[in-house]
Amino acid sequence: MKAKLTALAALTAITLLAAPAHADKAAPAMTKEAQQSLTPAAALKLLQDGNARVAGNIVNTDILGGLEFASKLAGAKVIAVIGHTSCGAIKDACGNVELGNLTALLDKMEPAVEKTSAKAGEYRSSKNDAFADRVAETNVKHAIETIRKDSPLLAQMAKDGQLQVVGGIYASQRAK
Numbered sequence: 001m002k003a004k005l006t007a008l009a010a011l012t013a014i015t016l017l018a019a020p021a022h023a024d025k026a027a028p029a030m031t032k033e034a035q036q037s038l039t040p041a042a043a044l045k046l047l048q049d050g051n052a053r054v055a056g057n058i059v060n061t062d063i064l065g066g067l068e069f070a071s072k073l074a075g076a077k078v079i080a081v082i083g084h085t086s087c088g089a090i091k092d093a094c095g096n097v098e099l100g101n102l103t104a105l106l107d108k109m110e111p112a113v114e115k116t117s118a119k120a121g122e123y124r125s126s127k128n129d130a131f132a133d134r135v136a137e138t139n140v141k142h143a144i145e146t147i148r149k150d151s152p153l154l155a156q157m158a159k160d161g162q163l164q165v166v167g168g169i170y171a172s173q174r175a176k
Helices: 007-013 032-036 040-048 061-073 088-094 102-107 110-115 129-150 152-159
Strands: 078-084 164-170
Touching: 061 078, 061 129, 061 152, 078 129, 088 102, 088 110, 088 129, 110 129, 129 152, 129 164, 152 164
Parallel strands: 078 164
Antiparallel strands: none
16 A cells, blocks of 8 residues: 655655755645655655755654644654664764754664664774664664654554554765
């Protein structure tokens, strides 16, 4: 079954997605028909083009409010939490970076850092790409758990089969 997303789902319900963003690009104008026929793959293409993202896949009441609006009122059928490899925010969380308001954002990723085990002979560090990428995977799972736990509305919609909450990892190219 191909779940359809509205444009609002692509730009709000996918607010949680973290993929390379390009702040200089505006969201494309879409007709209502185009919005209603947007498939998850097309929504991810919009995301890849940098139209919606939140660093670190953090979940808070503002994000949940947007997700609830997109799902219950605008008809989004899928919330996709997509992390990515080589995530700077995840690496900063692994490295305990402290910098102004960024510190509070990174603190919200700390549970994923703590839950992720280092493999034998491996070090837990922002400089260890394999560890940081596993933290990104754990962070996606943590975000999904938080959505289900902190939004009874979304949890009920998922239980009733009206909504899917899914996760994944986008394999970005590492800078050389």
